[in-house]
Structure formats: structure tokens, C-alpha cells
Amino acid sequence: MTTTDTALRHGERVAVARLHAMLELLPSALDKQLSPASLTAFEFTLLEALAEADGHRLRLSALASRTNATLPRLSRVVTGLERKGLVARAACPEDGRASNAVLTDAGREAFHDTRPLHADAVRAMVLDGLTDAEVDALADLTLKILGRLDPDRRLTVTADLETACAADPAPCDADPAPCAADPAPECPADPAGA
Incomplete structure (x- = not known):
């Protein structure tokens, strides 16, 4: 039984509903765009x-x-x-x-x-339409949520949340990547075509 003290605030419910909708819609929308x-x-x-x-x-x-x-x-x-x-x-x-x-x-x-x-x-x-700061905030927020979804740190993306993320791509300047699950950045000399 839920009590008023533990019920989600309206803003929390909206945030979770929007996140859920995005998680449902984004994969199939990307699939459709990659179908060619x-x-x-x-x-x-x-x-x-x-x-x-x-x-x-x-x-x-x-x-x-x-x-x-x-x-x-x-x-x-x-x-x-x-x-x-x-x-x-x-x-x-x-x-x-x-x-x-x-x-x-x-x-x-x-x-x-x-x-x-x-x-x-x-x-x-x-x-599109997001500032660099908003993109960075999105990356930070999603990483925090991923950390809660994988508290035992079994996945690469959450392996070491305190210092970095092993799933991030390596930056072009060869510094260690913050999270290993993220794709590599675009570099001037792109090795992907090699």
C-alpha cells in the first residue's frame, strides 16, 4: 500500500513517464532510420x-x-x-x-x-536543439540512472562510476574514456574506415 509520504510527486511521475516513453520509442525509431x-x-x-x-x-x-x-x-x-x-x-x-x-x-x-x-x-x-551543456547533462543523468540499475557494476557502462565509465569511447587525444559503453568520438583521422 502506498502512502502519501512515499508517493511520487507529480513532477517525478512526469519525468519517469517521459523517460519510459523515450525508452520505448527511440529503439524502433532508430531501427526505422537504419533500415536502408x-x-x-x-x-x-x-x-x-x-x-x-x-x-x-x-x-x-x-x-x-x-x-x-x-x-x-x-x-x-x-x-x-x-x-x-x-x-x-x-x-x-x-x-x-x-x-x-x-x-x-x-x-x-x-x-x-x-x-x-x-x-x-x-x-x-x-x-538537435540541445546545447553542449544539455548534452553533457543528459550524459550525466543517464549515467547516474544506469548506476542505480546496475548497483553491482556488472556492466561495462557502470564498472567504475566514481572516476570514469569504461564503456565511453576513447577521446581523440587518447586520454582514458569516461564510460566504455559510449561510442568513440569523431576524430579528424577516423580509424573506422581503415
């Missing part, structure tokens, strides 16, 4: 993570952590990307029980070709 590339937003996120990884490969468990996915979901999506020829699975040399996802040449090309489409979609649906 025959990729979903989540598939793009996986390709991006692999494109930014050393040797364009990650253990499936690390890729799941990096993309905030469950291992079963990640495995299904990797299988779909394998069918498209964008990703290959390879045995992990450090651990025979583990598998790596490896970005293929076709996967690197698909990622590189889809980046502008993804960037345009994200700008149009999320970032």
Missing part, C-alpha cells in the same frame, strides 16, 4: 564496439557487457550478423571455453557506410 542499411540500432552498436576494439575482436561476454546486453540476446544478434557476413566467431586463444566476435572486412565496411546514417538519425531524434 539493413541494420538495427543494436546491430550497429555491436559493429561499433567491434570496430573500436583492439584487433576488431571482443569476447562475447565482453561484447555483451560493452553493449549492456544479456549473453543470450547478444549471441542471437551475433548469429544474425554472421549470416550477413559482417561478424565471424573465433575461438578465444586465451580461454578455450570462450568465443570471440570478430568484425569482418564486410562488417567494417558496413559500419563505416552506416555511421553517417546513424549520426543523422541520432542528431535528428535526440541531439
